[in-house]
Amino acid sequence: MTSIPTTISERVPLPAVAPPPAMVSAAPKTITPADILGMLKQRLVWIVVLSILFGAMGVGLFLLAYTKFPEYSAKGLIECISNQPKKSLTVGDTQMAQDPYTRFVMSQALFIKSFPILSAVLKDPEVRETQWFKDIKQGDQLSELEKSLSCEPIRDTNYVEVSMSTRSKADPHKIVNTVINIYLTEVREQASTQFRQELSEYKRELSDIKDQITKKNDEIRAFRTSLPAGEATIDKSRLGQGVILRQLEDDQKVVGEYELQTAELESLKKLYSDPAGQAVTPEDRQRVEQDPRVAQLDAQIFALEQEMNILLKRFGENHREYQELKTRRDEAREQLANVRQTRLQELLDLKQQQIETAYYNSHHALLKAKEKLQVTQAKQADLERKLGDYSMLLDELQLLSDTQTKLEDYIREIERIVRERDAVRVRAAVQASPPRERSFPSLLMLPAVLILAFASAVGLSVGLELLDTSVKTPQDVTRHLNLALLGSVADIDDEEVEIEHPESAVRDAPHAMITEAFRTIRGNLQFAAPADRMRSLLITSPKPEDGRTTVAANLAASLAIGGRRVLLVDANLRRPALHRLYPQIGAEGLTNILIGESSLPVCIQKTDLANLDVVGSGPIPPNPAELLSSENFSRFVADATAAYDHVIFDSPPVLLASDSSVLASQVDGTILVYRAKDTSRGVALRARTLLEHVGAHIFGAVLNAAQVRRGGYFREQLRTFYEYRHDDEQEPLTRALPDTAQHADANDALHDSGDDDDDGKTA
Numbered sequence: 001m002t003s004i005p006t007t008i009s010e011r012v013p014l015p016a017v018a019p020p021p022a023m024v025s026a027a028p029k030t031i032t033p034a035d036i037l038g039m040l041k042q043r044l045v046w047i048v049v050l051s052i053l054f055g056a057m058g059v060g061l062f063l064l065a066y067t068k069f070p071e072y073s074a075k076g077l078i079e080c081i082s083n084q085p086k087k088s089l090t091v092g093d094t095q096m097a098q099d100p101y102t103r104f105v106m107s108q109a110l111f112i113k114s115f116p117i118l119s120a121v122l123k124d125p126e127v128r129e130t131q132w133f134k135d136i137k138q139g140d141q142l143s144e145l146e147k148s149l150s151c152e153p154i155r156d157t158n159y160v161e162v163s164m165s166t167r168s169k170a171d172p173h174k175i176v177n178t179v180i181n182i183y184l185t186e187v188r189e190q191a192s193t194q195f196r197q198e199l200s201e202y203k204r205e206l207s208d209i210k211d212q213i214t215k216k217n218d219e220i221r222a223f224r225t226s227l228p229a230g231e232a233t234i235d236k237s238r239l240g241q242g243v244i245l246r247q248l249e250d251d252q253k254v255v256g257e258y259e260l261q262t263a264e265l266e267s268l269k270k271l272y273s274d275p276a277g278q279a280v281t282p283e284d285r286q287r288v289e290q291d292p293r294v295a296q297l298d299a300q301i302f303a304l305e306q307e308m309n310i311l312l313k314r315f316g317e318n319h320r321e322y323q324e325l326k327t328r329r330d331e332a333r334e335q336l337a338n339v340r341q342t343r344l345q346e347l348l349d350l351k352q353q354q355i356e357t358a359y360y361n362s363h364h365a366l367l368k369a370k371e372k373l374q375v376t377q378a379k380q381a382d383l384e385r386k387l388g389d390y391s392m393l394l395d396e397l398q399l400l401s402d403t404q405t406k407l408e409d410y411i412r413e414i415e416r417i418v419r420e421r422d423a424v425r426v427r428a429a430v431q432a433s434p435p436r437e438r439s440f441p442s443l444l445m446l447p448a449v450l451i452l453a454f455a456s457a458v459g460l461s462v463g464l465e466l467l468d469t470s471v472k473t474p475q476d477v478t479r480h481l482n483l484a485l486l487g488s489v490a491d492i493d494d495e496e497v498e499i500e501h502p503e504s505a506v507r508d509a510p511h512a513m514i515t516e517a518f519r520t521i522r523g524n525l526q527f528a529a530p531a532d533r534m535r536s537l538l539i540t541s542p543k544p545e546d547g548r549t550t551v552a553a554n555l556a557a558s559l560a561i562g563g564r565r566v567l568l569v570d571a572n573l574r575r576p577a578l579h580r581l582y583p584q585i586g587a588e589g590l591t592n593i594l595i596g597e598s599s600l601p602v603c604i605q606k607t608d609l610a611n612l613d614v615v616g617s618g619p620i621p622p623n624p625a626e627l628l629s630s631e632n633f634s635r636f637v638a639d640a641t642a643a644y645d646h647v648i649f650d651s652p653p654v655l656l657a658s659d660s661s662v663l664a665s666q667v668d669g670t671i672l673v674y675r676a677k678d679t680s681r682g683v684a685l686r687a688r689t690l691l692e693h694v695g696a697h698i699f700g701a702v703l704n705a706a707q708v709r710r711g712g713y714f715r716e717q718l719r720t721f722y723e724y725r726h727d728d729e730q731e732p733l734t735r736a737l738p739d740t741a742q743h744a745d746a747n748d749a750l751h752d753s754g755d756d757d758d759d760g761k762t763a
Contacts, residue, residue, distance in 0.1 A: 035475070036462065043461035050457035058449035065441045073439035074172035075163035076180050076432035077154075080108045081425040105153045108426070109160045112151040112183050118142055120182045127178050131168040149179065159429060169435055176432035184426055199414045206407045209400055216397045223390055228383065248380050251373040258366035265359035272352040284351075288343045297336040304329040469681050471674045477701050480681045481688060484528065484700035486671065487521035489514060489551070491707045503550050503581045506557040507609065518558040521551075521702060528699040529669060535641040536667035537699070538571075540651045540660040542687035546675040547704040549577045552650040555671075560612035564645040567604070568614045571649040571663055573624035576617035578650060582607060589618030593636055594627045600639050613644070628662045637666060654687045664696035671699055676706040 040047065111117070121127055122141050136144050150163045162179055166172045228244065288294060304325055311322040471477060477485045490513065492502055499505050505514040528534065539552035549572075556568040569590060570578035579585040584605045592598035593615075604613045621627055640647040649667065654660040664670045670691055674684055691698055 031466075039462050039465045040458065043465060046461045046464075047454075047457045050460060051454045054453035054456050055450050058453050059446070062441055062446055062449055070167060070438045071165040071440040072167070072169045072172055072435040072437075073163055073165040074176050074432040074435050075161055076173075076176050076428065077430040078108070078112075078160045078162060078180055078183070079158055079425075079427050079429040080105050080160060081158055102153075105158055105160060108187070109151045109153050111187065112160065112162060112179065113146060113149060115142075117179065117183055117186060118145050118149070120186070121145065121175070121179050124178045124182070126174055130166075130171040130174055132166040132171040132175065135167075145175075149175075162432075165439055169438075173432040173434050180428050180431070184428065187426055195414050199411065202407060202411050202414065206404065206411060209404045209407060213397065213400045213404065216393065216400060220390070220393050220397065223386075223393060227386060227390065244376065244379050244383055248373075248376045251369065251376045255366065255369045255373050258362060258369050262359065262362045262366050265355060265362050268355045269352075269359045272348065272355055284344065284347055287347060288340055291339070291343050293339050294336065294343060297332055297339060301329055301332045301336060304332060468677075470677050471679050471681060471684055471703065472677050473706070474703055476681070477674065477703055481674075481684050481701065483672065483688065483698065484524075486524045486528070486700040486702050487517055488703040488706045489517045489547070491676075491705045501581075503553045504557070506554045506561065514554070515558075518551075518554045521555060522558045522562060525555075525671075525699060529697075531645075534668050534699065535645070536637055536647045536649070536669075538649045538651055538660065538663050538667045538670045538696075539673060540654045540664070540670060540687075540691075541673040541675070542655045542679055542683045543653045544656070546653070546673050546679060548653075548673050549581070549650050551671070551673050551702050551704065552648055553578070553581055556612055556646075556648045557609060559646055559648075560609045563611065565611050565643075566613070567640050567644040567647045568612065569640070569647060569649045570615065570617040571628070571651045571659070573617055573621055573627065573659060574652050574657060576620070578614060579616055582614050582616075585614060585616035587619070589616030590636070591618035591621050591627060593618075594630060594632045595621075596632065600636065600643075625658045625662055628659055628666075634666060654690055655683065661690060661694045661696075664691050665694045669697045669699040672701045673704055674701055675704050678705070 119142065122133075122145065127133055133141060148164050148166070150161070152161050152163075153159070154161055162176050164172045164176050164179075166175070289298075308322060308325045308329065311319055311325065315322060317323075471481070474485050474488050477483055492499060492514075499509050499512060499514060501508065502514065505512060506518050509515055525534065537555075539548050539555070541548045552568065556566045560566045568578065570576045570585075571590060573591060576589075582605065584607070586603075586605065588598050588603050590603070593600060593603055600615070603615050603618070605615070606613055627633065637647065647667075649663055651660045651663050654664075654672075672684075672687060672691075688698065
């Protein structure tokens, strides 16, 4: 068993405390070309073996077909040009969904393989003398000919390719030429007969169309008499352009003018009906000033002011006569203002009366105009209904006339076809010639068979690799499980140094690759978290046989050799295993401490390593989970971490017992152990998820029993490691593995040294 140090690309960030950048994995979760290349390298033997197997099978089938089942092909070309009328008319006049020429050529290709043609071919004496006809069982010739004969239209041309393959070199061209000749004769005769039948049907249809046109003309003439004069015209663009339409336009114009006039008068009426809003124009004031009474008072005021000016100059403003004239002038002014106001109000009242009269007259005229417009609109609506019916009659007449014209043209074309017997212009463009070489199997198929065999081998190998959902490589841990990879331990069978007990490999074989693997795990673990946050460590795995005890024991030994004081605790209270590795472990252990019968110093046992002590499990209790979740266990962890640098707990599988979940929630961190090619991704993910649900801090994972595969990293690492350690001046460290019997005994010893859930076995 050998360990491989993790590379930069095999590490991912830890769940809680981020590791240094060197431990962060950049590997994507999708399959990359590099992964595919790695799969091909690892499956190289499979690919070679399968390629040889598939290639041999393909070559064998090719040789069998080449010698026992040869085929010779012959082909001819038929040119098919439709000479039918361009439109196959009926009264409905439908259109083809596809190009008519393409449909025509496809129809002819189907007609070649129809029952009448093939039956006639089988009756031909030349065909009956062929070896192909003689080799077929009587009664099966028709079905065999239908399967062997190929009639395919050549795209974007008017050609149909007729081909056939037989085992006899002298037969295919004879059969193909017979098919072409019989088809040419049959298609001309059948088309002429068909069109003679259609001709009488179209003539009857033409007669019916003429009768319908006559009736439609009579109906139109009768309808014209119900229309007003000047409205009935054949020109549809001039329908409805007569007297009624012009009268309607005039009435609409009159109504519009009256509506505008009435609106203006209504606004003036509202303006003069409101005293505060009455507008006095300069013309109104001029007319008031022209009133005789206003002019008289204005002249009187002017005369008084002249006399006042004379008295003012002579006697001053306090003279009695001056004051009398002033009083008379003020009275005249007041009288003038009253007269002006009276005359202005009379003028405004007169204008208001005039506006109201004009408004009522305009409103009355508007009502009369609207009544007249309604009458005209009713006449126009009635006329439009009649003109609509009249237009429909004209359309129907035009449709019947067009149909009559098309039918007459079509009938003339059919008469020409029947007369000239030229419904379909077909000819044998290329006659089939005798085949020069076999068509199947071709020698060009042999390289294709070999390429296909190689591609099948590659595809099958890669497919098997992709279907394997187990955790096999360090990349699987980082890519699919999203965990930091602390290290990988190779299968013990790939180790070049003989190791009898893998649980004590670090102590027994310090120069072996497995020991280097645990040194790598120890080094990576130191970067997973600060030292004070990794005092207590739990080693667990998803299921039995994953190698938890091996990892726990060797990691503890590696830390102890590195100068750390380590306590290894067997916390597997269901099937303990450390007592087999350390016989000095007594009857008292962890369970005695948890129930208060003993103490930690009493249960600690020394080992042959100066810095490594162990505590056994003690008697197996009926309630392990309850004991591990008690306050006594928390006190035990506190006491142990106070006395030692690291306390490592070996535990049961996390998916089989709840003990590991209880332990994970009370220690500083957890290390998951996965067994390569034995632990599936789903099981591995469930174990990680279960621990995360209880708040466990997962430092990372260890891939155990990773097998050396062709093209893989382990093989290169093993070779490089031992070549580097080899020294010509010293005896090589490696030594030969024991013989088969001894090796089997060693594997049996591995099974005996651990419990059935593990533990000590790495391969």
